Amino acid sequence: MVWRLWLERTRTLLFGDRERKGIVVLALLYLVLADIALMYLTPFLYMLSTMFKTTADLLDPTVKWVPTSFEWANLKLAWQGLKFPEALRNSLLLSVSAAVAQVVFCSIAGYAFARLKFPGKNVLFALLIFSFLIPPQTLIIPLYVLFKHLGLLGTHWGILLPAMLGHGVRGALFVIIFRQFFMTLPKELEDAALIDGAGPFRVYWRVMIPLAKPAILVVFLFSFVWHWNETFVTGLMLGGKDLPLSLSLFNLNKVLSGLYPDAEAGFDLNETIRMAASFLIIMPPLLVYMIAQRWFVEGVERTGLVE
Known part of the structure; x- marks a missing residue:
């Protein structure tokens, strides 16, 4: 009886019941939400990273996300353009x-x-x-x-x-x-x-x-x-x-x-x-x-x- 009770509690903890979700279900849910959020945020983060790059950073294949220096003049030129x-x-x-x-x-x-x-x-x-x-x-x-x-x-x-x-x-x-x-x-x-x-x-x-x-x-x-x-x-x-x-x-x-x-x-x-x-x-x-x-x-x- 003790081991059955322990198994039931373990199953509830991992997979949840009618009142609450288990650890496995929550992990899968947050994994899907994080993946969707990353899919939508990646283009926006790329835009933010690129808008502050210099032309040299843009042509440098080693510069991915973080520019070597922030070029604030790009915003001014975009505003004027x-x-x-x-x-x-x-x-x-x-x-x-x-x-x-x-x-x-x-x-x-x-x-x-x-x-x-x-x-x-x-x-x-x-x-x-x-x-x-x-x-x-x-x-x-x-x-x-x-x-x-x-x-x-x-x-x-x-x-x-x-x-x-x-x-x-x-x-x-x-x-x-x-x-x-x-x-x-x-x-x-x-x-x-x-x-x-x-x-x-x-x-x-x-x-x-x-x-x-x-x-x-x-x-x-x-x-x-x-x-x-x-x-x-x-x-x-x-x-x-x-x-x-x-x-x-x-x-x-x-x-x-x-x-x-x-x-x-x-x-x-x-x-x-x-x-x-x-x-x-x-x-x-x-x-x-x-x-x-x-x-x-x-x-x-x-x-x-x-x-």
Whole structure:
């Protein structure tokens, strides 16, 4: 009996039970998490290491992660090459405006699909899902021709107008997120508001939206980051005017060559400046996520994305 009790305790200690995980299970879990973290952190750490290297360190095969000396001038050159203040203003204007527009109009569409009854509802929702599956590259030519006839090329309206129509970058996904969230809310809340004389829009604005803060945060952050990093549609619509940071990176070498025409070494091979520019580009959304990380995780859990 003693040895059986000892075996049971040893098994519980190693493999756990219903209440807690054992040492082996925890070790495997932390090993997988550490491997995933390393996979995501390695490119970021490489970027940080490279942005402070000199050209000599970059060409020296013996210098891997730690540069022999920290070249802070790379950040200055990247700042100048990106035209950072102007490009940052354009990125914030475009990303925040599009994110707010998608939150407002995608939430309205999501509420309609979740709560209202109207003819063709299921067909329209199926078409919405179908539009989410279509690659944007297949639609870019007719979209480009349409906005050219409307005279919106070269302006931010080419990006903001689709967002204001409940579409734009990943707009169908945001409608689905709001629909899933609104479907989880108790029907009694809506019935009580309707008994009090509230119409559908008032129910949406006074009852649903105050409860939809987790979904609003998730959609806003997703939309903000995706518009911040988007280059394909944005590049075609803007046509070289009022470029955001994501597109300013492509003109980095050209701008630096214009600022320093007498430089002996060209900027085409200077990977250190590109890495510094990439660091400046990703820092604003990274800071936004770091601030809103706790609410973002809670919002993902409550919007049905994990189901």
